[in-house]
Amino acid sequence: MRNRPLLLLTLVLPLLMVVFLFKLGSKPEATDYPEAAWEPALQSNFSESNREANGLKVRWIIIHVVEGDAQAALNWFKDPRAKASSHYIVGYDGMVYQMVKEKDIAWHAGNWAYNEHSIGIEHAGYADRKIFTEEEYKASAKLVAYLLKKYNVSLQHPEGLAPADPTQGSGVIGHNQVPDPSDPSVGGGKSHHYDPGVNWDWKHFMELVKQYYEEQSTG
Numbered sequence: 001m002r003n004r005p006l007l008l009l010t011l012v013l014p015l016l017m018v019v020f021l022f023k024l025g026s027k028p029e030a031t032d033y034p035e036a037a038w039e040p041a042l043q044s045n046f047s048e049s050n051r052e053a054n055g056l057k058v059r060w061i062i063i064h065v066v067e068g069d070a071q072a073a074l075n076w077f078k079d080p081r082a083k084a085s086s087h088y089i090v091g092y093d094g095m096v097y098q099m100v101k102e103k104d105i106a107w108h109a110g111n112w113a114y115n116e117h118s119i120g121i122e123h124a125g126y127a128d129r130k131i132f133t134e135e136e137y138k139a140s141a142k143l144v145a146y147l148l149k150k151y152n153v154s155l156q157h158p159e160g161l162a163p164a165d166p167t168q169g170s171g172v173i174g175h176n177q178v179p180d181p182s183d184p185s186v187g188g189g190k191s192h193h194y195d196p197g198v199n200w201d202w203k204h205f206m207e208l209v210k211q212y213y214e215e216q217s218t219g
């Protein structure tokens with residue numbers, strides 16, 4: 001009994017040291033994409049999942065436009081009224097923010113099956129304005145190249161509406177190309193959104209994606 005304080009010291013002290021060192025070594029919160037800043041969406045704006053483990057493969061990267069700047073999207077996806085989110089946000093300045101983990105299902109496509117099988121990227125800007133910056137195109141293209149490689153998504157931007165069943169294809173598409181789940185002949189998901197709009201320069205964007213993709217291949 002007289003040894004009790006000593007026992008406490010020899011047992012508890014090392015344990016405290018381990019806990020302390022562990023805390024010291026752990027990062028605040030890691031993003032999937034190393035170049036992104038972590039800005040978590042509100043938990044009621046997305047579905048926690050473990051997609052790949054549950055057989056839900058990422059087949060599509062879906063390009064969106066905020067109708068505002070990056071901050072507007074960051075604020076909205078933290079707002080309980082939104083009932084929406086996307087995995088990533090890209091700003092005019094090329095800053096990339098991650099709001100939902102890639103393993104989780106963000107609510108962005110207006111089509112549940114597409115939400116399950118895609119990663120959504122919001123871009124600062126307006127679908128009706130030629131406002132996208134080169135920094136924004138480059139930062140997004142680099143992110144898309146990383147995602148294509150990681151999930152083995154096709155390096156292509158197919159024209160027209162994507163297939164009703166998202167597992168029947170793969171590539172980089174606009175929100176406007178996501179079929180309405182109740183009428184697959186209409187695009188933009190259930191609310192018929194038309195972002196990114198005619199001002200989004202797909203040709204330039206996909207050239208940049210290809211460049212970054214090849215750079216990443218050669219290491």
Ligand SMILES: [Zn+2]
Nearest residue numbers: 064175193195
């Ligand atoms: Zn959209």
